[in-house]
Amino acid sequence: MNTRHFFHAALAIALTASACSKSESPPPPPTKPAAGATNSGGSTQVVAAKVDHAAKAKEIFATRCTPCHGAEGKGDGAASASLTPPPRNFHDPAWQSSVDDAYLEKIIKLGGAAVGKSTAMPSNPDLTDPAVISALKDYVRALGKTP
Ligand code: HEC
Known part of the structure; x- marks a missing residue:
């Protein structure tokens, strides 16, 4: 019983304390680990990154x-007007079905020149994780599923 009373008292103090500090700014939100970041421990973070x-x-x-x-991948970015040819609309179902996943991953990773397209489409050599390239391809594919 004593423990229970103590708990209630402690709770009351804690509530009062937090009520009093209401004017103070809230604690910063927990920092989210960057996806793919290496970390020194914490298997949970490794799984989350994966x-x-x-x-x-x-x-x-x-x-x-x-x-x-x-x-939204509609080919209408701020820089698109200066590009010849301009980037296409990723929402075009005819184009989506005319290209395979390997092509998409290749142009995203190696750039337009690697697939005989405009060199304005840059390569992304720093994206060394194939899963990230694949996820970008999936992102482009997902855009194709909406009008
Ligand atoms: C500097 C401008 C620029 C940036 C940045 C850029 N692209 Fe492109 N991208 C282009 C252009 C221009 C084309 C069209 C090339 C052509 O049709 O010859 C293109 C083509 C593509 C294609 C192939 C479309 C087709 O017509 O077959 C894909 C997929 C693509 N980009 C994905 C991406 C992704 C994903 C990123 C970001 C990681 C990206 N691009 C960044 C300019 C850019």
């Missing part, structure tokens, strides 16, 4: 591909 390729691809597309391909 399953997070889709999120990583989304992030890469938003930062790296959007300037030319547009935020």
Whole structure:
């Protein structure tokens, strides 16, 4: 019983304390480990990094591909007007079915020159993880499934 009373008292103190500190800024949110980042321990983080390729691809597309391909892959990025030929609309089902996954992964990894396309499409040699390249290909494929 004593323990229980102590617990309630401690809880009351804790609640009061937190109520008093309401005006203070909330603690910063826990920092999310970067996907694919190596870390010194924590198997949970390693697993999270492994399953997070889709999120990583989304992030890469938003930062790296959007300037030319547009935020939604419609070929309307800010830089697209200066490109000849301009990047196509990834939502075009006819184009989607005309290319295979290997082609998509190749142009994403090695750039347009490697597949006889415009050299304006850059290579991405720093993306050494094949799973990330594959996830980017999946991202482009997913765009093709929406109008
Ligand atoms: C500097 C501008 C630029 C950036 C950045 C860029 N691309 Fe491209 N991309 C192009 C252009 C231009 C083409 C069209 C090449 C052609 O049709 O000859 C292209 C073509 C492609 C194609 C093939 C489409 C087709 O017509 O067969 C894919 C897939 C692609 N890009 C994916 C990506 C991804 C994924 C990224 C980001 C990792 C990216 N691109 C970054 C300019 C860019």
